[in-house]
Amino acid sequence: MPPRKPPTMQDIARKVGVSPMTVSRALRDGTSVNAQTREAIRQAVDQLGYVFDSTAANLRNQRTGFVAVTIPSINNANFAATVRGLSEGLREHGLQPLLGYTDYDIEQEEVLVEQLLRRRPEAIVVTGGQHTPRCRRLLQGAGIPVVETWDLPEDPIDHVVGFSNADAARMLVDHLAATGRTRIAFIGGDTDRDSRGTDRREGFIAAMKRHGLEADRLIGAGMPPLSMREGAMAMRILLQQAPDTEAIICVSDLVAFGALTECQRAGIDVPGQMAIAGFGNYEISAICVPSLTTVDPFSEEIGTRTAATVIAAIAGEVGSPVISRIEPQVCVRESSEG
Structure with missing residues (x-):
């Protein structure tokens, strides 16, 4: 289409x-x-959803040579890897990404999308499938390929390269339940600002219920983006509120590392007394002690596939929207073994 x-x-x-x-x-x-x-x-x-083209006179008969991209964070290793894979794939075809930073705010995404579309990019890549109604209209009326990434939206605008964040959390619950742990907590954001983090929390709740387990150990760590400090603070709260907790799933590896350091500070053995799992397969998850169980979402592969989708769409080689599903993988490490 x-x-x-x-x-x-x-x-x-x-x-x-x-x-x-x-x-x-x-x-x-x-x-x-x-x-x-x-x-x-x-x-x-x-x-x-009209966007006033301030440069139309100069661009009608020539390519702009760039692909617009919106990402939630510029210092998140996962999104950086996605941009790297995207950039390398585009560069081979003479295209470059033009980045916009949303700070996990869909209202800011709307502003950025309109600003980027004014420059008439060859295509536009956005992170996630949740947008304001006006932003969605802008994207639908852009007249260029649109790719939603890092998600599997129920009603895609055009092309999609992503995965189910809820399923990623489910895989971690399945792993921890298989080790015999039943009192499992989730640490994530206080709000729904990060829709992918919200999906992981909902996936956690659904998976716990499927296993017949209580899903009431939900600890809010603050406003996204969350990092190590928030993870440590949330772990401290969890230990005060539910000291009998046997395992925690964290919205990201950075949060999980913060939780791990708080356990070490409190003299809690990991994984003997507390199993910890994160998300993202950050470099720190493999080299910290103990190493962290996590989910690898194949961040760079998302960028590589997105670049291929953009190139094919620009060339008119796809007749209908492409839905490219990434299959995340659980990396079982020392923090949950035993």
Whole structure:
């Protein structure tokens, strides 16, 4: 299915009942258009998902040479690996990524998407499948390939390269339950701002219930992005509230490492008294002592596959949306063995 044709200035003009020139003036400076008409044009722009192209005159007959990319964090090793795989795949075809940083905020994603689309990229890659309604309209009307990554949205906009975060948590619950541990906790964010972290928490709850276990040991570690300090603080709270806990699943390896250090500070043997598992397969998870059980989401592979999807879509080699499913893998290490 080819991308939907983006709305034009003529579409806005017809909807409002004015000339395209009036629309152009309103969008450029607005000073020569009355307030009522400007507001009607603004509403039509929002409803149709139109993006004013400030560089159209220069770009109509040439490629821009870049692919727009939004990521939640610039200092997250997982997203950095995805961008690396994407960049290498695009570079072979003369394309470069242009990054936007959302800070796990879908409202900020909406702002960035509009700004990036104004520059007319060859394609746009976004992290996750949760967007504001207006951002979704902008992406649907962009007229270029759109790839949602790091998720498997129920209603994809176009192409998808990702995995089920809920299933990733389920795999960890299955592993810990198989070792005989039943009092298992989850450490994640306080809010639903990180939709992927929320999916892992929901996957944890569903998997615990499937095993006939209580899923009430849910510890909020603060506002994403979460790191080692939040993991240590959350572990301290868990030990105070539920000292009989036998295992914890953390939303990321950084949080898990913080929890591990708090256990060491408190003299709690890992994995003898407490098993710990994280997510992301960060470098620290393999070299800390004890090494951390984790889930490898194959972050760089997500970027590599996304680049291949973008190239094929730009070349018109795909007739319908591509859904490329990544299969994460549990890496069982010292923190949960025994």
